[in-house]
Amino acid sequence: MPERPAAFEPFIPASETRPEFTFRAILLGSLFGILFGAVTVYVGLRAGLTVAASIPISVLSISVLRALGRASILENNIVQTTGNAGQSIASGVIFTLPALVFLGFDLEYSRIFLLALIGGWLGVLFMIPLRRQLIVEEHGHLTYPEGTACADVLLAGERGGSFAGRVFLGLGLGGIYTLFQNENLLGAWPGTPDWQPDFGPQHVMKGAAIRADATPEYLGVGYIIGPRVAGVIFAGGVFSWLVLMPAIYFFGSHYTLPLYPATKPIAAMSPSELWSTYIRPMGAGAVAAAGLITLLKTLPTIFNALRSGLKTMRSKAGKTAALRTEDDLPMSVVVGGSALLVLIMFLFLTFKPVPGAQVGLLANLAASLLVVIFGFLFVTVSSRIVGLIGSSASPVSGMTIATLMATSAIFLVKGWTAPAFGALAITIGGVVCIAASNSGDTSQDLKTGFLIGATPWKQQVALMIGVVVSTVVIGLTLNAMNKGLEEFHATSQAWNLNASHSGVRDQGTFTRRSFRIAGSSSSAALQGSNYVLLNALGSPELADGKYLYNPATGRIEVQWVQGIGSEKAAAPQARLMATVINGILTRKLPWGLVLLGVFLVIVVELLGIRSLSFAVGAYLSIATTLAIFVGGIVRWMVDRAVAKAGGGSTESEISPGSLYASGLIAAGGIVGLLGVALKLYEAATGHTDILKFPKTFLFHDWVSVIMFVMLAFSLYYFAKKPLNDSES
Template structure:
């Protein structure tokens, strides 16, 4: 995974996103694939069913909804809200940004809520069992054996109070002195950590409905804010902070329970494990935020705003000073002021750099959830999609400000309802509707490789009369899962290194020159056949994954 991603991303040896845009009679339709090893590995691990359902959602978006919007809107002279330009002037990505994202968000929200309601019996069972275990702990104290020794409850209480104090002290969370916010954090964290811990032991961590719990937290938090009249913009951040904290707490609760169960099986001391988990959580909390900010800044594009623009930034909305960063920093060293513009129709917020006359000079397109994939100099830029983050923002804005294109959101919700009535998991399909088809199609290829490997295993173990669960377990133990994990880890590490290169001016310039040379001389990167030729190395790693999954390649000595 590391070598493949380096060859494709750093040295630009082949195109990273082959694409085909259709004309009439299917005008507006397109297919594409971001041929990264990490996405291929994800598809192999999650299996053919979920991978196919996710890709089906992308097919609905790019081969049905976008062409339908293009067909009906091509002859409309003016823009159709929430779009700002006529549909006749939009490409597939523009239509997705203006309309499909809201449909996908509605489908994801409905899928999450349906998943939560379907899980209520399990959640209630988990909560009741967890509370019973908690209330019965006093009888286990005393001279407990080493394998039953936990951290002192005094340490836990002091730690909880310290966390609450830190949360209340951070000004960016808008929770300072907010008693209601603190109460909601404690209430929902206690509830969903207990539920998550119990469910992890019963159905596994990957099946625990963390998304549904987070959606429920946001819905209830926003409704509480609505009742007390907290609908101003600062409370949007407060609601998001509460939801984020509860989401992390629930996720860590399930992970901790799984770790402690593994420790129990091998005879570990729970107290030592809990101390190690504290250090691990602290390390990730101190690093992952910076990694996300780093990736966002590395792939941010500064799009010049036309000089004749009529946009003007209100003085009260202009914030701190900033200048261009990354590869574009050398093109304009001047300092500007930041304007965070909120769309009056409830659409996505936009960030601008404005001059002394309050005139926008650059649109700041972020690396995460950004839409501009080409810099002004023509160099390509990778973007990262975060569907759950967008979903959470839509829930908050929809309840507290009532500014959402509800027709599109409800259309997406109805898609989720139809899928549930058909017996299809709506949440996986809805995520596919929201994500670009380029992201879900390589996941589909990974799922198909896993399907072929599972077919072989089914024949191999036919004489043992294994159940479906046992066959799935055999597939999970195959070397293909290890290689798929390597694809994910190698691709992720290389992606971070490439992002670091983008932040260093000299290295970014070298990378830009490499891309320019490859664009001129390499048919795998540019030219009429580049989209087809770029699939060759991708199919090679697909074949490698299949051969390893079938124990035909890289077989361990014990097996050989």
């Protein structure tokens, strides 16, 4: 393997010491970890995508620490290292643990906190013995693109460059826009302009819809991922919403009975119902197939990574670093920490098991060891892959699916097929996914530190601290999203509670004090103390979700649409994980739809297109993919303008446009979360529409389109405007 060039020297030589692991650096990094962890949960649940936070954190750190007095480049690196842990942990959490909602279980804060903590620490610990091999010895071979770009930002800040003004500009304008656009806040104009075509007596294009969630975070995400990826994602949305859904209506509208898995006739279904009933199972099959194909493509890299990792542990474990820049935490910390995490996992499964999944001490120990085995396997794989192609292309979802399939298959053989064992499987898979996700970003951070001359053990401790701090807010944000975006819809269906209903589980008395029916003009909240809570998953009678049954009337009267899984927070990866687990354990899936998605992905792969992006787009609402595509179009226009002006290369990760887009993403996430918090406050106090803007001539779809176009133009304008030192 290529060795580190002998002439290489970091920016800060090993013989030189500067302020690094300071209190203010850890405090500022922890605050950024909380902020970007929450924003990642919000944006990731809605868009199904996450964006690296290391560069925006570095830019903000340079500005803040400079205002507090002279700061060293090593302090700024500790800030971004600590803060970036929040984004990476949140990514792993939202891809897996929301599956508990789809499986019919609550998002217990203590469970989320502990699983995120175990997974995050495993991701850091397993990277310690791999750092010297992957980061140092293969410096000329593994580029770690995000880590290298972050080092460039820190070096520019050390030399006097300032980019923070452009981030704050995006944060300010994006925040004002979101305040007026978000339906939970002022809601001055519609947040999602919608057009449902229906031409002539033949109902041409009936079942289709063109809509866009006109939010700044989607615009920013589309800009950063670029026109090609954004275009492929949007292509998946166009195929689902403008091809498949009209075809389903055209061929199925004459049926008077529901077609499985629907619970109502196709002619009576809205576009959103067509999407949730038929497209989501198809999209789940597509995402699963695309993730496994991506994993198969990387098998050579996986085998090389494992061989190199084992070789590294044997050859480097006993050596003592002589230089500050080569001083890692000792192997005793790795081994002792891993053993401690196994013990914590064992105790957690033993004393706080998933209700209904008590499997005995030996099985709990085996599950804990399984987490460590799969964790080390995929941490090694993830670290090497992100070094080659970057964090955004790492097939973490494919690795997680493989873990879940193996775990669920073991459960199936053992006869553990009750719903609770699905939750146990996602517990194991969630920790592995979080570890793999965090190890990828940990590798990028350690690469940044290697280039600028940081002290490895100080970075590793900062990462540990960042994991602990960020996990505090991630569970809170998940629960806030789930409750703040939930809706209760009136329905009426006769139901025999004592009869056997496949796929429907009685979860006891509904304990919430009160709730409000969506769209109701009544100001009085309906009391729900006498309802029975039902959870449907894979039922031929009820669509997946929760329902409230009234024993007094013998009817299901309310459908409880939880925030996670709704069109506002689709959580596609977590839905996929739940589909895989439930399909294996119950051996009941709408296999026709799932296989359609699988073969769709095979066709896309044969066309030479990245199938994972297409599959995610096919699963998501077109409201999400269209808004992201607009951001990609703006990036394409900026790239053309830069090239035409003789700027040479196109936009980079530290360009003015990318910095402004990062500000838009942060603004959409922060102000959007404030809207969720306001919604929770209104539900708790009984007040409604506290900040609601009165509906005027502005409340029309065309106003929403114009405002979004203006925001997109601001992105285009500031992306072309060069950075200057006055933007500080």
